[in-house]
Amino acid sequence: MDEAWIRAVVALPFGLAVGSFMTVAVSRLPEGGSVIRPRSRCPSCGAEIGARDNVPVLSWLLLRGRCRRCGERISVEYPLLEVATAGVVVLAAIRFPDPWQAVLVAGLLALMPGIALIDLRHRIIPNRLTYPALLLFLPVVLLAWGIGDAADPVRAGLGLLLYGGVLFIVAAISGGMGMGDVKLAAVIGLVLGSLGLRFVGVAAAAAIVLGGLGAIVALAMGRGRKSAIPFGPYLAVGAVVAGLWGEPLAAWYIGRFL
Ligand SMILES: [Zn+2]
Numbered sequence: 474m475d476e477a478w479i480r481a482v483v484a485l486p487f488g489l490a491v492g493s494f495m496t497v498a499v500s501r502l503p504e505g506g507s508v509i510r511p512r513s514r515c516p517s518c519g520a521e522i523g524a525r526d527n528v529p530v531l532s533w534l535l536l537r538g539r540c541r542r543c544g545e546r547i548s549v550e551y552p553l554l555e556v557a558t559a560g561v562v563v564l565a566a567i568r569f570p571d572p573w574q575a576v577l578v579a580g581l582l583a584l585m586p587g588i589a590l591i592d593l594r595h596r597i598i599p600n601r602l603t604y605p606a607l608l609l610f611l612p613v614v615l616l617a618w619g620i621g622d623a624a625d626p627v628r629a630g631l632g633l634l635l636y637g638g639v640l641f642i643v644a645a646i647s648g649g650m651g652m653g654d655v656k657l658a659a660v661i662g663l664v665l666g667s668l669g670l671r672f673v674g675v676a677a678a679a680a681i682v683l684g685g686l687g688a689i690v691a692l693a694m695g696r697g698r699k700s701a702i703p704f705g706p707y708l709a710v711g712a713v714v715a716g717l718w719g720e721p722l723a724a725w726y727i728g729r730f731l
Pocket of ligand 1: 545
């Protein structure tokens with residue numbers, strides 16, 4: 474348990490840094506902007522946001538959610554996104570003693586809150602997140618297999634093809650799902666599949682169950698299918714559930730129903 478705390482302390486700054494990066498991705502990627510340059514500016518008055526006002530979570534709290542110059546409100550979604558991203562990274566580090574598996578799962582889960590927020594706001598999952606993710610995770614899976622003996626590249630490939638393939642078929646038939654969902658599922662299938670296909674199964678099952686519940690809630694609230702929540706956030710939550718609790722959930726399901 475002591476070692477888990479050390480891993481959590483090491484993971485926290487990485488989680489906050491990725492969370493901060495994701496807030497930039499959320500505000501710029503859907504408009505086609507760069508995530509690297511220029512420096513962040515207040516969308517209202519255009520003032521450059523200095524380093525002291527760019528500290529994850531803390532700056533937002535100190536400024537009470539307002540721009541230092543013009544006082545315009547800064548959405549609470551940004552610090553919440555930073556907290557959520559750091560939270561899943563730290564939990565993944567606690568959950569996986571193996572450093573390779575911790576990096577793979579923490580890296581995957583770190584993308585999920587930001588992708589879910591972008592999809593909720595704009596109804597898209599940017600290729601500029603999913604393609605680099607595929608390109609980055611592929612060599613990490615191979616290194617984790619070759620050096621760490623902690624991942625299975627064959628199952629990773631199967632996970633990518635199965636999860637991505639199933640969603641591709643659903644997207645082709647129903648039209649209610651976009652190619653962004655397909656690519657996100659492929660990324661999730663690759664990373665979770667490298668740990669074992671049962672993790673992919675749990676991710677898919679959780680996404681379907683939560684998506685079904687969400688649809689029922691939307692219907693009960695009198696919302697039509699058009700205004701329904703996009704599927705990306707369910708895929709993202711499913712990946713988080715499977716990444717953190719895939720093992721016990723798969724064991725529970727097999728023990729109870731199989
Ligand atoms: Zn301002």
